[in-house]
Amino acid sequence: MDLFQAMQISASGLTAQRIRMNILASNLANANTTKTPEGGPFRRKDVYFQTIGLSELSARSYPREAGRFEDELDRQLQGVQVSQVVRDARAPRLVYDPNHPDANKDGYIALPNITVISEMVSMMNSQRSFEAGVTAINAGKSMVNKALTIGR
Amino acid sequence: MARIDLIPVPQPPVAGSASLSLPGAPSAAPGALRGSESFGDMLSNLLSTTNDLQIRASEQSQALLSGESKNIHETMIALEKANVSFRFLNQVRNKALEAYREVQRMQM
Amino acid sequence: MSGPRLFSDTMYAFERSLDFRSMRHNIVTTNIANADTPGFKSKDIRFESLLQRALDKDRGIALARTHVNHIEGGSRVDILTTAEPDIVKTESPIASFDGNTVSVDTEMHKLTENSLLYQSETDVLARLFSGLRYAVTEGGSI
Numbered sequence: 253m254d255l256f257q258a259m260q261i262s263a264s265g266l267t268a269q270r271i272r273m274n275i276l277a278s279n280l281a282n283a284n285t286t287k288t289p290e291g292g293p294f295r296r297k298d299v300y301f302q303t304i305g306l307s308e309l310s311a312r313s314y315p316r317e318a319g320r321f322e323d324e325l326d327r328q329l330q331g332v333q334v335s336q337v338v339r340d341a342r343a344p345r346l347v348y349d350p351n352h353p354d355a356n357k358d359g360y361i362a363l364p365n366i367t368v369i370s371e372m373v374s375m376m377n378s379q380r381s382f383e384a385g386v387t388a389i390n391a392g393k394s395m396v397n398k399a400l401t402i403g404r
Numbered sequence: 405m406a407r408i409d410l411i412p413v414p415q416p417p418v419a420g421s422a423s424l425s426l427p428g429a430p431s432a433a434p435g436a437l438r439g440s441e442s443f444g445d446m447l448s449n450l451l452s453t454t455n456d457l458q459i460r461a462s463e464q465s466q467a468l469l470s471g472e473s474k475n476i477h478e479t480m481i482a483l484e485k486a487n488v489s490f491r492f493l494n495q496v497r498n499k500a501l502e503a504y505r506e507v508q509r510m511q512m
Numbered sequence: 513m514s515g516p517r518l519f520s521d522t523m524y525a526f527e528r529s530l531d532f533r534s535m536r537h538n539i540v541t542t543n544i545a546n547a548d549t550p551g552f553k554s555k556d557i558r559f560e561s562l563l564q565r566a567l568d569k570d571r572g573i574a575l576a577r578t579h580v581n582h583i584e585g586g587s588r589v590d591i592l593t594t595a596e597p598d599i600v601k602t603e604s605p606i607a608s609f610d611g612n613t614v615s616v617d618t619e620m621h622k623l624t625e626n627s628l629l630y631q632s633e634t635d636v637l638a639r640l641f642s643g644l645r646y647a648v649t650e651g652g653s654i
Contacts, residue, residue, distance in 0.1 A: 253475045253531055265541075301550065321596040330546065381544070388545075394631060400476060403641060484641045488641060
């Protein structure tokens, strides 16, 4: 029943989307990068999300004597976290370009498997989720402020 | 059409008449004064209700301070109820005193 | 315990509604935060019918029943205190490849509506208290 829990949940969403956005932006910026310090072309990265329970979200313990329903409800409340950042394991895309400084002996360069449109759609999606999270936080704030007017 | 399922919630054992588990709940008994109830009874009931509400308001406030509860509206409501109840009690006391003084004057 | 009751059933119903709306707010923010989590199922709580049942105008304090199972027993206060909302889960996605059933647009709508109703109900409750405060202090003056 505590609106601050909701803010923690939303905050976790904002963090997760921000991380995702950074990864996507990096993919986009490196769509044509043929050489990286580790050798080989840039490899696309992806983020995977996973739920995270309330008790892990904050150090505060949640003692519950209020009754079964509140318990069940608390179990349903979950934030989100980035569980892993995964590198694209596919073989790089080979394109014939003998004049390129990074061309191999056969004249091919290796390019990342990145489609600009696809990354941009994901970014738009991530932005929308981020904004939804911000709206959620603002709604929670308004509700708390309104509750404070009881008794005025 | 999305399928919607109910999540089963474990049912507590049948509590019988434990219906006033929420301390803030108003008394379920009818509010009408019975003919045989004295003013003194009403007053002492009011006193005890006011006291309960004050205690609850205090508990809620402490819970807010300690971080145990962050339920703002619950705390605000508890405070307001205690406040209103106390003012009512005060008014009743004032009126009773006034009435008593009135009676005193009559005896002169 | 007899004696004058200061706080009406209606006020208590508003109180409970605020409780339920807080719960719903928490659930909706959970859905929004997990809009991109694979396999996550969108959830909600339903409490409107609970409130309606409790405030049914035919519900007196003592009901004359011709049959034991006829009408749900209990006063308004009992129902408001003990009845629990339903938690519902949306199992099948409308359009999704990873099993996630959250629709951000739907959740945003729920968020806004719930938040506005919470604020309205708080306002009404505050006014009811304010009216009561006036009645027990100034209103009694002749």
